[in-house]
Amino acid sequence: MRMPHLEGIRCEQIHTPRLTFHVLFAGPPDGEPVVFLHGNVSSATFWEETMLTLPPGFRAIAPDLRGYGESERRPVDATRGLRDFSDDVHALVETMGLARFHLVGHSMGGGIAMQYAIDHAERIFSLTLVDPLSPYGFGGTKDPEGTPCWPDYAGSGGGTANPEFVRRLAAGDRGEESDFSPRRVLRAFYGKAPFLHPREDILVESMVRTAVGEENYPGDFQISANWPGIAPGTRGVNNAMSPKYCNLSALAAIDPKPPILWIRGAEDVVVSDHSLFDFGYLGSIGLVPGWPGEAIYPPQPMVAQTRRVLERYEAAGGRYQEEEIPDAGHTPYLERPEVFQEILHAYLRR
Template sequence: MLNGITAKRVTTPRLTAQVLSVEGRDGDPVVFVHGNVSSSLFWQRQMLDLPAGYRPLAVDLRGFGGSDPLPVDATRGLRDFTDDVLSLDLGPAHYVGWSMGGGVIMQLLRDHPELVRTLTLVNPVSPYGFGGTTDADGTLISPDGAGAGAGGANPDFVARLADGDRGADPTSPRTIMHTFYVHPPCTLADEDEFVESMLTTRTGEGNYPGDTVPSDVWPGAAPGQRGVLNTMAPNHFRIDDLHTITRKPPILWLRGANDQIVSDTSMFDLAHLGQLGAVPGWPGAETHPPQPMVTQTRAALDRYAAAGGAYEEIVFPDTGHSPHIERPAEFAAALHKGLTRG
């Protein structure tokens, strides 16, 4: 842990969560929410870089970092995570969410707009989840969510997480981070700590990746009712009405131009992999096109703006899924400017 960062376990009516903070800091809360297969440790430098007047906090979601490894009810979408964050009872705050964490805070905004001063989305999961949808409106490929959820996880990667693999084999957490979390080549000063963060991910059907059920629709599996990846399946998680909320705080959308995870051609989308020939039996683009994740997010935010809200999109060139660790100074400047709008 970096100098100046402290970790504390906070017990709420829902769970005991580990929360990072910065020593001696007070002011408006800025709550950082991490993505999948990571923890609050990915936010440390951004927490330290926040200017005076803000109180930086980063929470470990259930099943990650130092928080309780409670099972996740995927039928609620991302609301188990959202409600855990809200149980910290921080009052109105600025929220910053990366990847899956972006979905968590979008859900928080949808359900409790009065508690959000500003929303910063960092390479966020689409408002229509991850996998199993087509077009800008997030049309379901199949009602059961086939093509999304836990069935898309690489079993070898899951096993390496469970075994605490710190090596550099092709499916190790370290290699996945270097290949997909960032845009190669990228040197990370905190690399070993990030690997340790990834390895805190609890594995199993109740956590990562979750359970699956058979499907008659390609690729033959649909998301079950438990676990992390199923929370983002489009039959469980769908925010297609964000523009309808009455109070609309400003939204900042920060993303890397070379993201391979959340992308219109995601290397983790089974439909795109099928199109590339990496997953057999792909039925074709007429019924199973790659999910246009970035296009879907932009369409949702355009509706938000047309209904009286405001958002700004900033794209970092030569940057992958994690601009906050790839371009920390530029990211911090953009974030700080966004916070002043709320």
């Protein structure tokens, strides 16, 4: 079954040298291109409302990334960090003939956008990061400089995903009987809880189309002697975001330096200095036993890490703008669309 889309959204399969993409479009074909990258366990359909409301003269382009939505399922080599995804995006824009474009990334897509800017800064008019992955990856670091808690980066990678959620995702669970069903996870964590969206059924359908397994989401893992007992493997999405392989701090030194907009929901519990998906924070509040304490494994300061890299970007001659949207969680573009759009549109026009 093909995913239904909002009126005004067009879709196309685009073949590139790396993989076949399912891509959504909105706006005039000759408009200034804005490329949207979605987050983990979602797809381009999350961007549809934002795509349809871009100012006149802009063209919205949103691909399903590898292993998500209706794009081709290919393994993720986690030892390359997010470069598999960045290289995919580059193959897509090259195939489409996009010389330059605005780039917008949410969550994991924000990390991919940073990696793309490191690899191809000259192609970007502007960079917008929406509740982005920390430049030092997800899990296992303890200060604004991204210092690892353990040498093996225990507490990050493929073993950090809840196994019952993974099982239900793989089974295509569209119900709401379990707290670990994709629908209940969407309501509890993707936005400020309870997050109830008019297109909830479509968003859930998008989630359950995620490729699940050791090669994709969440990836493989290794047993560790260090708390909390699991360390990154070498395959799959969550390992690609582990700080063992993912370090995007080189963003501060890219040249040329496109202007950067950083937007985040004030109530985000996913990418946060107190993330409910971070073992350091969960251990500190007693939800994971055996926590070795603040000095060894504190909560990862994800927001502080992003701010530190962007301050370095600014000190090196770049410009960045930080916007916090109150009363919004991890997806402010879906929760408070009018506020989000006002900020994004003003930025794009400038």
